[in-house]
Amino acid sequence: MNIQEARTSDAPMIASVLQEAAQWLAANGRALWSGAEIGPERVLQDTSGGLFHIAREGEHMVGVMKFELEDAHFWPEALPGTSAYVHKLAIRRAWAKKGVSTELLSYARSRARRLGRAHLRLDCVADRQGLRNLYEGFGFVLHSVVQIGSSSYARYELPTAT
Template sequence: MPATTLNLLAELTLRSAVPDDLPAVLALLADTAHWLDAQGVRQWPADGFPAERIEPLIREGVLYLLDDGRGGLPAATVALDGHADPEFWTPADRPGDALYVHKLAVSRAHSGQGLGEALLDWAGLRADAEGRHWLRLDCSKDNRRLQAYYRDAGFRHVRTVDLPHRASGALFERRASGTLLERRPVAARAHVRVPRQAAEARF
């Protein structure tokens, strides 16, 4: 299976998830959900996602992993597809003009290394390579820290959709780009590079 290697401190490989990865992905998402819950963030189910929510993403080929090839939990995971949540994105938003980020999670062991930013850069490259104009996501309505994280990553707040049955609803977007976003220098991120071929690879 073709893969794209990101130039990271631990030399992690970006690849499509396969069915055998399901237990590790569920464990990573559960660990992240527990951490979020401990921070008072209720965006994800406190015990993580059931397999039936993640299996379709693997089957459709839209879930990706960063790992070191040694087994165990992946360093990070993200889903990237053209699915615009109809409760959030309206026809006036031209939902087909964007790719959408879902299930972005970085393991606690790899936090602070810029992996989330690298995956968002890669997603922006992919969106541009597919002729989309925007990279979009939704996140917790109440998590100001996470919203600030996305603003720092170049996203703008579009609006907040406040639905009583949804913890998420803060909508963000940034322009799809064939170049990497320039950020303030951060030592841990200096070793993170996402080459353009990562955007063009179809895995």
């Protein structure tokens, strides 16, 4: 599997992966991202900013994630420059449960370490037990559960030093 920073030309396919994941979640009664969050314009903007990273198996884009160096929305108390953050982790349904998430998270941890960040952090809706199990199985530790608006979010962190 090859994981790399996405190119601007990858933006339509990244949006497609995110939309596929969002549709699957919604069909199972667990809607997550708004159309604006994963729409072509926003994905192009984020991809142009170097935020999306993609996993490919041969010619197929099998997973994506957004990798950020700051997250004042979910982690307002975090000191700047100390952490990296994963958002919008999505895997094509045909590649679910085949280790793509683990590969992307390993890549994110290594990238954060190379950038001198002590922690890799992420969040998820607190009632998403399957996702929480994935993160905990990878080694993330629950930092806290916070209320933002009408939703509760579980915030996780992982030291980047191994």
